[in-house]
Amino acid sequence: MTRKYSNIFKSIIGGVRVRVRHRPQLVTLTRRETHTSTTMFSANHSAYTPSPTVVLNDGTSMPTLIYGSGTALRDKDASHAISSAIQVGYRHIDCAQMYKNEQSVGRGISLSGVPRDELYITTKILPVPEGSSVVATLRDSLAKMGLGYVDMCLIHEPVGHRDLVRTWREVMGCKEAGLCRSIGVSNFRVEDLELLKSNYTDLPTVNQIEYNPYLYEANKRLLEYLAECNIVTVSYCGLAPITRVSNGPLDTVLPQIAQRVSESAGETVTPGQVLQLWLRRQGLPYVSTTWKPERLKEYLRVATLPDLTDEEERLISERGSTVHHRFFVRSYTKP
Numbered sequence: 001m002t003r004k005y006s007n008i009f010k011s012i013i014g015g016v017r018v019r020v021r022h023r024p025q026l027v028t029l030t031r032r033e034t035h036t037s038t039t040m041f042s043a044n045h046s047a048y049t050p051s052p053t054v055v056l057n058d059g060t061s062m063p064t065l066i067y068g069s070g071t072a073l074r075d076k077d078a079s080h081a082i083s084s085a086i087q088v089g090y091r092h093i094d095c096a097q098m099y100k101n102e103q104s105v106g107r108g109i110s111l112s113g114v115p116r117d118e119l120y121i122t123t124k125i126l127p128v129p130e131g132s133s134v135v136a137t138l139r140d141s142l143a144k145m146g147l148g149y150v151d152m153c154l155i156h157e158p159v160g161h162r163d164l165v166r167t168w169r170e171v172m173g174c175k176e177a178g179l180c181r182s183i184g185v186s187n188f189r190v191e192d193l194e195l196l197k198s199n200y201t202d203l204p205t206v207n208q209i210e211y212n213p214y215l216y217e218a219n220k221r222l223l224e225y226l227a228e229c230n231i232v233t234v235s236y237c238g239l240a241p242i243t244r245v246s247n248g249p250l251d252t253v254l255p256q257i258a259q260r261v262s263e264s265a266g267e268t269v270t271p272g273q274v275l276q277l278w279l280r281r282q283g284l285p286y287v288s289t290t291w292k293p294e295r296l297k298e299y300l301r302v303a304t305l306p307d308l309t310d311e312e313e314r315l316i317s318e319r320g321s322t323v324h325h326r327f328f329v330r331s332y333t334k335p
């Protein structure tokens, strides 16, 4: 299956649009334009548009390379970072009420010069205060961002809601009101999804979760469950083995694999890109963040790199499984 994915990916680089059933999510990958390194940071937004996408269970498509406005950008003026990310080629921006930077994110979107309908904006909602509603808080977020709608609205966490089933109903109401095109969740466990499933037939399209090789074992059952429900897993914190953990079991493995892929690709490939290739091999979209233009380019280049081999993928998963590191929402997502 993974070899099949690799072959298909090569045909995408040639500009061909394909659909492939992959573990068992249906992934559609497209590539609209040819990359040239000289134009990557051009203000001409159409110069480089890598657009691998995944088809969601509601029939819509979502770009799989996602630039996050949280972590390093949280509570900060994110306008320049967001406009740079869009101008360099990112088309999917991950936002949240929790990041307290919605106004500057909106400015960044506007500054980028890229038409709204070419972008995919995700936001995540917090538990609503007494007397308010999800629709009201989403309207407020849209006003802050200067947007008429978001493409994806997620419940940020399953905890803190007076009634999670009711919150999901209200999120469905946001879609009915045209405030968002798709709806999903984040940091949900199997039991949280089972609760929604026992009340509604409209399931989330995605579950955005902390996922990297150091959570491979802990999240195995959840990923299987999500695939069975045709809910797309989106990874955040995918780079933790290099950004957050020192002296980990992948410290020697990732550079070795990076060297092998570099030789095959004819360009320098970094350990961070290897981690993203590991996620891509599993068919998973992922969110990452950086302030640095060079890293933005590095991460977008992943779309054009060859796949990891079966053995490399397995080695990363196996070595990753020898430890357990979780950095977000620890209180309720322990294995």
Ligand SMILES: NC(=O)c1ccc[n+]([C@@H]2O[C@H](COP(=O)([O-])OP(=O)(O)OC[C@H]3O[C@@H](n4cnc5c(N)ncnc54)[C@H](OP(=O)(O)O)[C@@H]3O)[C@@H](O)[C@H]2O)c1
Pocket: 067, 068, 069, 070, 071, 072, 094, 095, 156, 186, 187, 208, 209, 236, 237, 238, 239, 240, 242, 243, 272, 287, 288, 289, 290, 291, 292, 295, 328
């Ligand atoms: N749903 C949730 O609950 C949730 C939770 C957390 C995050 N998120 C989303 O996921 C996004 C990404 O979050 P993350 O925590 O996974 O961040 P990340 O992509 O790991 O980036 C965090 C920092 O790591 C640095 N970095 C990136 N690549 C590196 C490399 N190769 N070597 C050394 N440092 C590197 C970057 O610093 P520089 O700026 O110096 O490059 C960046 O600021 C967030 O922005 C947010 O949108 C969602």
